[in-house]
Amino acid sequence: MSRPTPLRAVHESHGATLTDFAGWLMPLRYGSESVEHNAVRTAAGLFDLSHMGEIFVTGPGAAAALDHALVGRLSALDPGRARYTMICDDRGGILDDLIVYRLADEEFMVVANASNAPLVADELTARAQGFDTEVRDRSEDYALVAVQGPQAETILASLTDADLPTLKYYAGLPGTVAGIEALIARTGYTGEDGFELFVAAGDAEHIWHTLMRAGEPYGLRPAGLSARDTLRLEAGMPLYGNELSRGLTPFDAGFGRVVRFDKPGDFVGRTALEPLKDIPPRRRLVGLIATGRRVPRHGYPVVLAAGGDVVGEITSGAPSQTLGKPIAMAYVDSGATGGLAVDIRGTREPVDLVELPFYRRNK
Amino acid sequence: MSSIPDELSYTKEHEWVAGLDDGRIVTIGITAFAAEALGDVVYVQLPEAGAAVAAGDSCGEVESTKSVSDIFAPVNGEIVEVNTALVDDPSLVNSDPYGEGWMFRVRLETDPDDLLSAEEYTALTQSQT
Incomplete structure (x- = not known):
């Protein structure tokens, strides 16, 4: 059985198609996912992201514990700022990609993907042993709604006295939205400006309705996971389970920059990762744009248009609203730079290789 | 609840067949139930006019944002016409699945014997939701 989020009744009242995603019953779309996608690019979209995990790490040793547990240097993060980072196993394999918010000197919130949240909570608990810190999985306590798009700031500004114009990308501050306490973060997964609002689960419906009422004059629409996936794909953002997995290191995925060897103490994965930092990976994550109309999808082989030798594999693919063509992310052999095609169910369809993002x- | 017109016949693969009563040429498309399950249709690959098809053969595909599905020929016969309007506007499959969103026409070679009535197809969709 999939778990409903605190907004399930709201989604049903909007006529959502619900789907199981990582054990949660989530809105896939409310009507046309293309309309939702375009609303986020041109106006704004409202997302329920309550399936994401919120794990709190607190105490005098919290920063040192996270430096040890994660590949990033979280001790260098200023309070009020956030950072994209990863948690790896001791062989350097990616267990999850995370956003860590430093709420105060001794308080961090780690946001994990829904499918990995229990594992991340367990790993953080185990890795924090010996540090003066407490790890608490508070995913059940929190709902997360995101308002994303060029109108997001205007819409949110009408409901809060928080100083949004000075709130930087990848920053978060506690504030009041529609009379409710919220952590207001300028983060997202769409390629647009926008905000993620962490609120108590019991406040989710109120904040959703208030945002919808305030946003409708600006074109705000509820947007589902289908639009979220095509938006993040256009923005070249990786999805755990597609572009990222335990079988890949951050260097394999082109995210070596998040691994910080210049931090005090040891961290899980250092021994395995350190030798990899100067070695060019065999394959790299690239963008592909199809010249035809058939869509390359997850798992399809990338081949040489002449000869058909397999040189890579699609990790995510979808029709792009913004480009008007099918797009995909793929791991492709570093030497393969042109003359590529995708084997779409037995037919070689030509694709152009581009650097990300689209x-x-x-x- | 998506519409399931009484006068049409259906397949387990969520296609509809029209015109069985009045001649040898039938019109085929996918049902509103199928179109809603797919989401926005972005591309329809249709069979070639003149091609011979047998019931159960894959003869095209429908791409949506999230998935791709085969179109199966529901009857035996020859493709006599395809809906080229879908090339430019695949969203007709979503907006008017039983009308402007039709896919192809087949001149029957043999009478089909395993199509579903509207009532039977309704029961099938209810078991799948």
């Missing part, structure tokens, strides 16, 4: 918003 879409970058105008700032």
Whole structure:
């Protein structure tokens, strides 16, 4: 049985198609996912992300514990700021990608993917042994709604006295939204400006309805996981289970920059990762744009258009609303730079290789 | 609840067949139930006019944002016409699955014997939701 989020009744009242995702009953789409996708690119979309895990690490040893447990240097993070990082196993394999918010000197919130949240909580608990810190999985206590798109700041500003114009990308501050206590974070997974609001589970419905009422004049629409996936794909953002997995290191995935060897003490995965930092990986994560209309999808082989030798594999693919063509992310042999095709159910369809992302918003 | 017109016949693969009563040429498309399950249709690959098809053969595909599905020929015969409007506007499959979103027409070679009535197809969709 899938677990409902605190917003299930709201989704049903919007006519959502619900789907199981990582053990949660989530809105896939409310009507047309293309309309939802375009709303986020041109106006704003409202997402229920309550399936994400919120794990709190607190105490005098919290920063040192996270430096040990994760590949990033969280002790260098200023309170009020957030960082994209990863948790690896001792062979350097990626267990999850995370956003860590430093709420105060001795308080961090680790946001994990729904499918990995229990594992991340267990690993953090085990890895924090010996540090003066407490790890608590508070995923049940929190709902997370995101308002994303060029109108997001205008919409949210009408409901809060928080100083949004000075809130930087990858920063978060406690505030009040629609009379409710919230952690207001300028983060997202769409390639647009936007905010993620962490609120008590019991406040989720109120904040959703209030945001919808305030946002409708600006074109705000509820948006489901289907639009979220195509938005993040256009923005070249990785998805755990597609671009990231335990079988890959951060260096394999092109995210070597998140691994910080310049931090005090040892960290889980250091021994395995350190020798990899100067070795060019055999394959690299690239973008592909199809010249035809058939869509490359997860798991399809990338081949040489002439000869058909397999040189890579699609990790995510979808029709792109913004480009008007099918797009995909793929791991492709470093030497293969052109003349590529994707084997789409037995037919070689030509693709152009591009650097990620496919879409970058105008700032 | 998606519409399931009484006058059409259906397949287990969520296609509809029209025109069985009045001639040898039938029109085929996918049901509203199938279109809703797929989400926004972005591409339809249709069979070639003139091709011979046998019931159960894959003869095309429907791509949506999240998935791709085969189109199966529900009857034996020859493709006599395909809906080229779907090339430019695949969303017709979502907006009007039983009308403008039709896919192809087949001149029957033999009478089909295993199609579902609207009532039987309704029961099938209810077991799948």
